[in-house]
Amino acid sequence: MNPxxxxxxxxxxxxxxVHGEGTREMTQDPAQxxxxxxxxxxxxxxxxxxxxxAHGDIAVFRNADDEVFALADKCPHKGGPLSQGIVFGRKVxxxxxxxxxxxxxxQAVAPDxxxxxxxxxxxxxxxxxxxxxxxxxx
Amino acid sequence: xxxxxxxxxxxxxAGVRTLEELMKxxxxxxxxTVFGAEPHANYNRILLSPVLAGEMTLKEIMLxxxxxxxxNNITLHLNKKIVKIDRxxxxxxxxxxxxxxxxxxxxxxxxxxxxxxxxxxxxxGVISYRxxxxxxxMIEAASRFKHAVVIGGGLLGxxxxxxxxxxxxxVTVVHLMEWLMERQLDRTAAGMLQQSLEAKxxxxxxxxxxxxxxxxxxxxxxxxxxxxxxxxxxxxPADLVVMAVGIRPNTELAETAGLYxxxxxxxxxxxxxxxxxxxxxxxxxxxxxxxxxxVAPLFDMAKVCANHLAxxxxxxxxxxxxxxxxxxxxxxxxxxxxFSGGADTEEIVLHxxxxxVYKRLVLRDNRVIGSVLYGDTVDGAYYxxxxxxxxxxxxxRDHLMFGQSHLGNSGHQGQNKAAAMADSMEVxxxxxxxxxxxxxxxxxxxxxxxxxVRKHTKASSSCGSCTGLVExxxxxxxxxxxxxxxxxxxxxxxxxxxxxxxxxxxxxEQHLLAIPAVMQFMEWGTPNGCATCRPALxxxxxxxxxxxxxxxxxxxxINERAHANIQKDGTYSVVPRMWxxxxxAAELRRIADxxxxxxxxxxxxxxxxxxxxxxxKKEDLPGVWRDLDMPSGHAYAKALRTVKTCVGSEWCRxxxxxxxxxxxxxxxxxxxxxxxHKVKLAVSxxxxxxxxxxxxxxxxxxxxxxxEIYVAGNGGIKAEVAQFLCKVKTHEEVLExxxxxxxxxxxxxxxxxxxxxxxxxxxLDYVKQRVVEDAENRKALYARLRFALQGExxxxxxxxxxxxxxxxxxxxx
Numbered sequence: 001m002n003p004x005x006x007x008x009x010x011x012x013x014x015x016x017x018v019h020g021e022g023t024r025e026m027t028q029d030p031a032q033x034x035x036x037x038x039x040x041x042x043x044x045x046x047x048x049x050x051x052x053x054a055h056g057d058i059a060v061f062r063n064a065d066d067e068v069f070a071l072a073d074k075c076p077h078k079g080g081p082l083s084q085g086i087v088f089g090r091k092v093x094x095x096x097x098x099x100x101x102x103x104x105x106x107q108a109v110a111p112d113x114x115x116x117x118x119x120x121x122x123x124x125x126x127x128x129x130x131x132x133x134x135x136x137x138x
Numbered sequence: 139x140x141x142x143x144x145x146x147x148x149x150x151x152a153g154v155r156t157l158e159e160l161m162k163x164x165x166x167x168x169x170x171t172v173f174g175a176e177p178h179a180n181y182n183r184i185l186l187s188p189v190l191a192g193e194m195t196l197k198e199i200m201l202x203x204x205x206x207x208x209x210n211n212i213t214l215h216l217n218k219k220i221v222k223i224d225r226x227x228x229x230x231x232x233x234x235x236x237x238x239x240x241x242x243x244x245x246x247x248x249x250x251x252x253x254x255x256x257x258x259x260x261x262x263g264v265i266s267y268r269x270x271x272x273x274x275x276m277i278e279a280a281s282r283f284k285h286a287v288v289i290g291g292g293l294l295g296x297x298x299x300x301x302x303x304x305x306x307x308x309v310t311v312v313h314l315m316e317w318l319m320e321r322q323l324d325r326t327a328a329g330m331l332q333q334s335l336e337a338k339x340x341x342x343x344x345x346x347x348x349x350x351x352x353x354x355x356x357x358x359x360x361x362x363x364x365x366x367x368x369x370x371x372x373x374x375p376a377d378l379v380v381m382a383v384g385i386r387p388n389t390e391l392a393e394t395a396g397l398y399x400x401x402x403x404x405x406x407x408x409x410x411x412x413x414x415x416x417x418x419x420x421x422x423x424x425x426x427x428x429x430x431x432x433v434a435p436l437f438d439m440a441k442v443c444a445n446h447l448a449x450x451x452x453x454x455x456x457x458x459x460x461x462x463x464x465x466x467x468x469x470x471x472x473x474x475x476x477f478s479g480g481a482d483t484e485e486i487v488l489h490x491x492x493x494x495v496y497k498r499l500v501l502r503d504n505r506v507i508g509s510v511l512y513g514d515t516v517d518g519a520y521y522x523x524x525x526x527x528x529x530x531x532x533x534x535r536d537h538l539m540f541g542q543s544h545l546g547n548s549g550h551q552g553q554n555k556a557a558a559m560a561d562s563m564e565v566x567x568x569x570x571x572x573x574x575x576x577x578x579x580x581x582x583x584x585x586x587x588x589x590x591v592r593k594h595t596k597a598s599s600s601c602g603s604c605t606g607l608v609e610x611x612x613x614x615x616x617x618x619x620x621x622x623x624x625x626x627x628x629x630x631x632x633x634x635x636x637x638x639x640x641x642x643x644x645x646x647e648q649h650l651l652a653i654p655a656v657m658q659f660m661e662w663g664t665p666n667g668c669a670t671c672r673p674a675l676x677x678x679x680x681x682x683x684x685x686x687x688x689x690x691x692x693x694x695x696i697n698e699r700a701h702a703n704i705q706k707d708g709t710y711s712v713v714p715r716m717w718x719x720x721x722x723a724a725e726l727r728r729i730a731d732x733x734x735x736x737x738x739x740x741x742x743x744x745x746x747x748x749x750x751x752x753x754x755k756k757e758d759l760p761g762v763w764r765d766l767d768m769p770s771g772h773a774y775a776k777a778l779r780t781v782k783t784c785v786g787s788e789w790c791r792x793x794x795x796x797x798x799x800x801x802x803x804x805x806x807x808x809x810x811x812x813x814x815h816k817v818k819l820a821v822s823x824x825x826x827x828x829x830x831x832x833x834x835x836x837x838x839x840x841x842x843x844x845x846e847i848y849v850a851g852n853g854g855i856k857a858e859v860a861q862f863l864c865k866v867k868t869h870e871e872v873l874e875x876x877x878x879x880x881x882x883x884x885x886x887x888x889x890x891x892x893x894x895x896x897x898x899x900x901x902l903d904y905v906k907q908r909v910v911e912d913a914e915n916r917k918a919l920y921a922r923l924r925f926a927l928q929g930e931x932x933x934x935x936x937x938x939x940x941x942x943x944x945x946x947x948x949x950x951x
Contacts, residue, residue: 035951042944046666046692051949058951064666081708084696086669093669095696095704100669111583111594132951 034129037121040066043128048083048092053132058119059083060130061103063090069103070121070130076101076114141169144447145230145240147220147391149174151183152420152436153246154202159444161210167448170212171238173230175219178270179204182584184433184616186273190301194581196270201584223395225413242447245392245403245411245418249385249431254289258351263363264379267298276380280305283377287311287366289348291318293464295382299340300466302378310341310374312348312366314383322462322473326489327496327512334469334494346370351379387422387429402429407454409443419443426457434458434620437586459526461518463613463620470511470557472518472613475525476500477508486539497539504532516556517541519609533901542606556610565607568600573611580615588612601855631670633663638888642678651679651687667693674889677776677814681884684926691942697774700945701933702759710759711752713773714766715809718783718801718821719747725768732765746780746818748773757946764938769809776890777812778819781805782830786823786840795840797823800869804838807873808880810930811923814887814896817880818853832860835883835893836876841865845872849879849905850897858894861902864910878909878919885922 035053043049043062050073051058057073059082067090073083080096090103100109106116120131146153149172157170180202188194207214218232229239251266253259263279265272279286280302288299291313303309311318317328332342347369355361367373387402398404398412402424409417409425419439421431430436435458445453461474477500479485488497495513499506499521505528509521520542524531531538559565561574579585579594588609592599598608613620629635636644641660650656653675657667667675672693679687691699702710716725729749733741740752748771754762763770772779781804784790786797801821811817820831821838831837833853837860839846844867851860866875880893882905887896897905909916937946 037949037951044692044944049944049949051951053951057948060949078706079708080706081704084700084704084708086672086695087692088666088668088672089664091668096706098669130951 033133034131037128037130040068040123040126040128043068046087048085048087050081050083051130051132055132055134057081057083058130058132059092060121060128061087061092063087063103066123068121068123068128070119071101071103071106072117072119072134074116075099076106076108076116077112082116142167142241143239144168144170144242144244145238146170146172146244146246147223147230148246148248148420148422149176149180149214149216150246150248150420151180151201151433152248152440153244154180155437155440156244156246156419156443156447157210157212158202159441160447163444163450164448165210168242170210171215171240172207172212173215173218173220173232173236173238175217176269176271177217179207179214179216181270183269185581186267186270187297187301188581190273190276190298191304192301196273198581220391223391223416225395225416228415241415243416244443244447245416245422246420247388247391247422249421249429250388251381252384252386253381254348254383256348256350257359258353258363259381261351261353261363261379262361263377264351264381266381267294268385276302276378277305279378280307284308285310285375286378286380287374287376288380288382289366290382290384291315291342291344292382292384293319293322293462295380296335296464297466298380298382300335300338302380303339307378308341309339310343310376312343312346312368314345314347316345318342318344319462319464322510323471324477324498324510327471327473327498327510330491330494330496330512331464331469331471335466343368343374351376385421385431387424389422392418392422400424401427407442407456408446408451409439409455410446417443417447425455428457430458430460432460432462433616434460459522461522461613461620463515463518468557470513470515470610470614472511472515472522472610473509474518474522475506475508477510483507486535488539499539501531504530504535506531506538515610515613516606518613519606530901533903556607557614559611565611566595566597566600566604569596571595571597576608576611577615580612585612586616586620630674631668633667633671634660636660638674638678641675642682642886645678645682649683651683653679653690653693677812677889680812681926685929691945698776700756700759701770701774701937702754702756703774705752707753708756709753710756711750711773712754712759712762712766713744713748713750713771714768715771715805716748716768717805718781718798720798720802728766728768732762735765736762738762744773744780746773747782748780757948760937760940760943760946763934766934768934769932770934772810775812776815777810778805778808778817780818781808782818782820782834784822784828786821790823792826793823793840794842795823795845797821797829797838797840800838800840800845800872801829803869803873804876807877808927810927810932811880811884813880813884814889815892817883817893819876833857834860836860836879838872838876843867847872847875847879850893850902852892852894861897863902863906874916874920875909877923878916879905881919881923881926882908884926885919 037051045062046064048059048061051060059071059073061069073081075082075094077099078096080094082092082094084095085092091100093100099112101116106118108114117134122129182199182201185199218236220230221233222231229237231237251268265275286302286307286309288295288311291311299309299311317325318332349369350367351363352358352365352367353361354364363376363379365373366376389399389403392403393399403411403418403422405411405418405423405425409419411418420436438458439455442453442455464471482502484501486499498510500508506524511518559573563573565571565573576595576597583594585591591612598605627637630638656675673695676690676693696704702712736758738751742750744750781801783798783801787793787795817835819836820829820834822829822831823840827839831839832848833851837848837851846865847863848860849863852858883893883896
């Protein structure tokens with residue numbers, strides 16, 4: 001599913017947080033491949049859904065404020081499926097050993113150390129759109 | 139808005155801890171200025187002994203470096219001693235003329251070493267043991283001189299002596315009293331300690347009073363110290379004299395400012411001095427007539443003080459019960475409370491002088507009031523907790539001396555001597571953490587509590603069986619700063635200050651029916667809790683208001699949301715219910731067909747007499763359940779798991795009761811029952827107890843004349859034998875008594891406490907009184923359980939029929 005050129009242009013400058021380098025404008029490739037995943041209503045608040053993709057399983061989370069986040073469905077600790085964890089605030093607790101992972105930056109909460117891959121995700125007209133190219137710091 | 143000004147005098151552990159606590163709750167209220175007389179930022183004073191002993195460096199014991207002050211916008215003046223407090227103008231003045239105004243003033247001036255009033259204390263080489271400078275002087279002296287005399291055989295003196303000996307000096311400890319550490323140890327333990335220290339090469343002179351310190355000048359009155367002379371005329375050579383005979387609260391500044399002092403700066407329970415704008419914490423204060431010289435109470439004070447500085451106004455400091463741990467490598471020693479004895483006290487003593495173990499518990503009115511442990515200190519924290527909680531111990535008196543961890547623990551090689559363990563030995567078998575790793579983390583990260591250690595090292599954070607050992611390692615590393623984890627009034631989690639009991643009571647009294655309502659009413663600190671509190675709240679709501687409160691699946695752990703057990707690879711396992719461990723050909727055929735159809739890789743017979751199908755993909759679960767057509771075994775839930783049975787009188791030539799059918803009746807009666815934690819039952823048909831009923835939450839054992847009921851057993855992390863509750867005659871009675879006991883646990887147990895923890899907390903007498911003696915109450919409990927379970931659906935059947943389908947569906951992109 002490809003968004004219209006107009007919608008993609010709006011995405012051109014979404015500020016994204018890239019760990020270790022502060023907040024900065026990260027330019028999205030206008031040709032970025034946005035995929036329609038589901039309606040926001042199909043993800044329970046404080047819950048997640050799993051999206052199968054060419055880059056492996058991606059967990060798409062929804063928090064209490066209806067923000068959406070997407071992380072590789074693999075805890076940096078022992079690969080646990082983060083989508084199955086309990087979501088609170090902007091964090092998820094991994095179901096295997098309870099590591100807390102930041103939804104917005106993929107970082108494990110200290111003192112644990114590790115980072116889950118992040119994916120761009122957004123809501124448009126109540127529909128959740130996901131880019132399946134992992135975000136990497138430029 | 140103009141911020142208020144907070145000035146702190148003294149830059150030590152108590153003061154800085156207060157600032158840290160203040161930052162946590164109200165980071166923007168004050169502009170903070172700190173004056174420290176020493177040239178260093180805040181360091182861990184209690185680790186000076188390991189520095190002296192050469193086990194750590196000064197750099198390793200810094201708690202807050204200069205960056206910390208900068209990062210928190212704290213103005214720090216080092217090397218500036220405040221000489222005047224002007225309470226009218228509300229400002230302080232330093233010796234060099236620096237001034238600072240305050241709205242609130244915090245005194246944390248600490249204490250000064252007490253110097254004996256004998257001639258010669260001003261000679262070169264005569265020092266006290268208090269700060270980095272003293273430590274450096276000792277280290278330097280040890281490299282140049284031979285003979286050291288330590289005056290004072292208390293905690294600090296012995297640690298100093300040990301360090302100097304390790305640095306190669308010939309050390310003599312001089313002590314006025316009849317035995318060492320007389321305030322912390324009784325004569326026997328002190329004797330054993332002295333022997334161990336003598337074996338390390340220290341010399342002791344007890345009952346010896348110092349008369350004079352002699353210098354190397356002609357008249358002996360100046361120059362460097364040469365010897366120490368005693369009242370009886372004897373003399374020992376000394377190139378270094380360390381005075382460690384006690385401390386005095388440093389009240390000089392407060393007194394000149396006209397603040398009321400009496401053996402310390404007198405403070406109220408809110409840590410305020412007689413001038414309400416001026417607070418004081420730490421070793422400089424006298425609270426309820428007591429000046430504390432150990433670190434642990436200072437942290438309590440810091441918390442209360444920060445709370446009031448932040449205008450929260452709810453904390454109260456009500457004094458501390460102290461415990462002591464000597465930080466000498468290789469010596470395990472723990473003491474707490476009052477062990478001086480007396481007419482109204484009783485003692486339990488275990489003394490193995492060859493084995494080097496001595497334990498003494500002092501009791502009054504069935505409560506522990508003091509304990510001294512030498513050699514084996516693994517239960518120190520346990521006794522300290524009993525002491526502090528004033529817990530009635532008459533039920534456990536017969537095995538009290540053997541401690542909490544005397545049997546049944548697994549995973550740490552049966553170790554019970556924390557200090558004697560080698561660094562390479564594994565402490566936590568779950569997470570593979572060695573002693574050395576724990577010690578390193580405690581020292582380098584400046585950890586003081588069990589929770590900190592768990593967070594940083596993971597030791598004892600899984601099954602918890604090594605908790606006692608980890609606590610002892612913590613205690614022997616930080617010594618006086620150690621505080622056992624508070625379990626009695628512990629908050630649910632970091633999101634709230636409220637305890638489990640307070641939450642339950644509020645849910646009941648306010649008739650709260652949903653998690654957000656609880657969080658709002660009880661002023662939760664986070665918008666939607668965390669992975670610790672939400673499952674607990676969900677359970678408390680459902681168990682308090684069955685059929686009224688709505689379940690919140692997002693607040694359940696994944697297993698209870700997916701109704702299967704998540705495995706390490708993200709697949710699930712399915713355990714169908716087999717009533718009382720019985721099955722039949724039709725069920726076995728269906729299981730076999732399901733295994734083929736869904737290509738299930740592993741089929742395993744469980745310890746609970748059922749079958750576990752492992753490696754099932756989540757999206758296959760509803761289909762598996764539909765094809766199995768068997769009830770949920772709840773092997774994934776904090777709920778009734780299995781009722782294990784033996785074959786009983788129907789077949790067994792020894793059986794005296796029909797245990798299989800009793801078990802099936804129990805399982806059908808209790809099926810779908812959620813609880814604070816998993817619940818396991820077993821029924822044996824005779825006292826041979828083939829169903830192992832005595833390690834279950836409820837164990838039933840058939841005897842010729844009826845059934846014996848046992849409760850609160852456990853076969854897991856820590857094997858616990860179930861305790862006898864009562865004997866009954868009929869099947870109906872078994873159902874009623876077992877159900878009533880479990881309902882009591884459901885209503886009063888803390889989330890994630892097993893029955894063994896619940897009963898240990900409330901006592902078996904209480905349980906008997908509510909369940910056995912009070913027939914009316916028993917029937918009411920059982921009726922409430924029946925009501926709660928009425929109409930409770932089988933989650934598998936519901937999902938096989940399409941409920942919550944989204945939970946099991948994957949999306950594509």
